[in-house]
Amino acid sequence: MTTHTSTSGGLALKLLRSEAGLTQGEVATLASVAPAYLSKVERGSHAPSPAFVAKVAGAIAGRMAADAVAAPRLRLTA
Incomplete structure (x- = not known):
C-alpha cells in the first residue's frame, strides 16, 4: 500500500515554486518530472507521493541556492 501526501503538498509546492519565480515547466525540467503531472498535483x-514532493522541493531549493550564489554581492560602504 502506498502512502500519499494530502493535496496540501501540492499547494506547498506551488507556493514554493511561485516564491522562487519559476514556471511549472522550469520546475518539471529541473526535477525531471512530467509537467502535466506537476500541474495536476499543484x-x-x-x-503526490512523499518522494515526488521531496524531489520537486529539492529541485526548487537547489535552483534557489544556485541563484543566491550567482547574485551580485552587495557592497556596504561606511
Whole structure:
C-alpha cells in the first residue's frame, strides 16, 4: 500500500515554486518530472507521493541556492 501526501503538498509546492519565480515547466525540467503531472498535483487533483514532493522541493531549493550564489554581492560602504 502506498502512502500519499494530502493535496496540501501540492499547494506547498506551488507556493514554493511561485516564491522562487519559476514556471511549472522550469520546475518539471529541473526535477525531471512530467509537467502535466506537476500541474495536476499543484491543482490538487492528484495527491503526490512523499518522494515526488521531496524531489520537486529539492529541485526548487537547489535552483534557489544556485541563484543566491550567482547574485551580485552587495557592497556596504561606511
